Amino acid sequence: MSAHTSDDKTMSVKLIVWRQKGPNEPGRFETHLAKGITGHHSFLEMLDVVNEDLIKQGKDPIAFDHDCREGICGTCSTVVNGVPHGGQERTTLCQLHMRKFKDGDAIYLEPWRARAFPIIRDLVVDRGALDTLIQAAGYVSCHTGGVPDANAIPISKPDSDYAMDAAECIGCGACVAACPNGAAMLFAGAKVAQFAALPQGQVEAPERVAAMINAMKECGFGNCTNHYECQAACPKGIDVKFIARLNREFHKALFKAKAGAFIPLVEGE
Amino acid sequence: MRLLSDSIGRKAVVAVTGLFMVLFVVVHLLGNSTIFAGPDGINAYAEKLHGLGPFVWAFRAFMGVMLCLHVIFAILLTLENRAANPEKYAVKKMLKTTFAGETMIWTGLLLLAFIVYHLLQFTVRVTPDIVLGNDAKNRVDVFTMVFTSFRITPIVLVYVAAMITLFLHLSHGIQSIFQTIGLNNDKTMPQFGALGKVLSALFLVGYSAIPVLILAGILAK
Numbered sequence: 001m002s003a004h005t006s007d008d009k010t011m012s013v014k015l016i017v018w019r020q021k022g023p024n025e026p027g028r029f030e031t032h033l034a035k036g037i038t039g040h041h042s043f044l045e046m047l048d049v050v051n052e053d054l055i056k057q058g059k060d061p062i063a064f065d066h067d068c069r070e071g072i073c074g075t076c077s078t079v080v081n082g083v084p085h086g087g088q089e090r091t092t093l094c095q096l097h098m099r100k101f102k103d104g105d106a107i108y109l110e111p112w113r114a115r116a117f118p119i120i121r122d123l124v125v126d127r128g129a130l131d132t133l134i135q136a137a138g139y140v141s142c143h144t145g146g147v148p149d150a151n152a153i154p155i156s157k158p159d160s161d162y163a164m165d166a167a168e169c170i171g172c173g174a175c176v177a178a179c180p181n182g183a184a185m186l187f188a189g190a191k192v193a194q195f196a197a198l199p200q201g202q203v204e205a206p207e208r209v210a211a212m213i214n215a216m217k218e219c220g221f222g223n224c225t226n227h228y229e230c231q232a233a234c235p236k237g238i239d240v241k242f243i244a245r246l247n248r249e250f251h252k253a254l255f256k257a258k259a260g261a262f263i264p265l266v267e268g269e
Numbered sequence: 270m271r272l273l274s275d276s277i278g279r280k281a282v283v284a285v286t287g288l289f290m291v292l293f294v295v296v297h298l299l300g301n302s303t304i305f306a307g308p309d310g311i312n313a314y315a316e317k318l319h320g321l322g323p324f325v326w327a328f329r330a331f332m333g334v335m336l337c338l339h340v341i342f343a344i345l346l347t348l349e350n351r352a353a354n355p356e357k358y359a360v361k362k363m364l365k366t367t368f369a370g371e372t373m374i375w376t377g378l379l380l381l382a383f384i385v386y387h388l389l390q391f392t393v394r395v396t397p398d399i400v401l402g403n404d405a406k407n408r409v410d411v412f413t414m415v416f417t418s419f420r421i422t423p424i425v426l427v428y429v430a431a432m433i434t435l436f437l438h439l440s441h442g443i444q445s446i447f448q449t450i451g452l453n454n455d456k457t458m459p460q461f462g463a464l465g466k467v468l469s470a471l472f473l474v475g476y477s478a479i480p481v482l483i484l485a486g487i488l489a490k
């Protein structure tokens with residue numbers, strides 16, 4: 001893209017940041033100037049610069065989540081100018097660089113907003129609800145022991161590719177943050193689809209869908225209304241076809257409810 | 270896992286009832302188009318329909334149930350979704366969704382109001398514009414009734430506005446059915462999208478043509 005010379009030039013951007021001291025504290029926007037930023041700074045490095053400034057002034061640094069800073073862990077999580085991860089296609093916030101911005105730009109920073117993701121502080125939210133979904137339905141039960149022989153269970157290339165595409169999810173929660181309904185259907189769909197495509201996932205298939213849907217409700221996620229904002233915001237490009245797969249698995253489970261997973265059709269157990 | 274209380278189950282109810290209503294919209298358009306054959310066309314068609322007696326009532330009851338289920342579950346889902354996303358972003362850029370997608374509950378409620386009005390007008394026949402009478406062959410003169418009402422400009426405007434509303438509702442709704450009942454994948458996504466847009470545009474043009482052509486004096490007695 002841009003030549004090195006232009007990336008080396010320094011610029012200032014105005015950050016309009018959500019500040020909130022704790023989960024039940026009122027929040028508000030605060031404006032900070034990020035000075036001496038080059039195009040080589042990643043977005044998070046730019047925040048580091050601002051925070052060092054704040055610390056020197058004896059002020060509270062801006063709390064934000066991050067870990068690997070190489071786009072694989074799914075920890076970074078900030079809505080930048082109205083788009084989770086900042087809107088560069090298939091890019092986590094840590095991999096977004098300041099060369100995407102211009103000197104003098106005003107940039108809004110907000111936390112993921114959804115009932116299921118309570119704010120901990122500033123831009124940091126509690127995404128434990130996604131772990132709850134995994135604990136409820138994101139696994140297969142199996143006997144552990146020796147490593148199984150390679151190819152003992154044959155899996156076709158298309159099936160394994162499909163499962164791998166679903167497994168690309170890094171659990172960042174941008175799909176929930178982007179969803180007007182605060183739904184976790186892309187995350188849940190990716191998990192259910194991944195197991196539905198593999199032989200190991202067949203045994204518990206109906207129970208898995210039931211558990212996933214119950215857990216989503218208990219965690220306070222909303223329902224999908226097919227806006228597809230999740231896919232557009234997903235840094236891994238997880239496809240909404242996996243949501244259709246989740247819906248399909250639900251209907252299969254409904255009609256093929258086996259003994260043990262017997263499922264009444266109406267409310268109540 | 271329960272059809273009527275689980276997220277996906279409720280969505281499926283909205284989708285399946287929506288699908289039946291879309292099928293009705295197709296059949297109703299075909300029926301209405303008999304008006305282009307003049308009084309003989311639509312009056313004969315109306316008489317045949319009413320000759321079906323109990324079937325007409327069974328059909329009406331079925332469509333009534335579909336509509337009620339659709340409305341109840343659509344409202345429930347919308348309320349749940351609002352509750353799941355209580356804090357709004359100061360700045361939010363939508364990347365993919367459409368105006369039609371974001372206004373489903375409003376276009377839906379407008380359609381509900383229109384359906385009530387439309388039934389009071391041409392089914393119960395109690396609105397002030399209604400002219401009742403029999404034609405030369407002693408059939409109920411549906412043609413004259415419809416024709417007289419659609420010579421009134423505000424009524425035609427209401428109908429065209431309602432059809433634009435239906436266009437919006439279905440341009441999101443039709444593709445949505447396939448995703449919700451789980452028949453979609455990445456290859457069919459654009460196809461269902463196109464199908465939804467083409468069908469809803471056809472409904473818009475087809476349904477609006479009748480009042481507009483009558484008002485314009487092109488479809489005459």
Ligand code: HEM
Nearest residue numbers: 225283284287290291343373374377378381442445446449
């Ligand atoms: C002519 C009458 C109607 C037709 C043909 C129709 C059709 C549809 C269809 C096909 C869908 C997509 C279902 C899906 O999500 O997969 C839908 C969704 C919806 N409809 Fe209707 N509808 C009609 C009337 C209404 C009415 C009267 C309401 C009033 C509340 C309504 C509210 C909604 C809402 C809120 C959704 C979105 C649900 C969602 O996306 O999850 N509709 N409709």
Ligand code: SF4
Nearest residue numbers: 169170172173175234
């Ligand atoms: S589906 Fe995409 S946006 Fe959602 S948690 Fe996984 S990686 Fe993040």
Ligand code: FES
Nearest residue numbers: 067069074076094
């Ligand atoms: S910090 Fe790990 S993906 Fe961004």
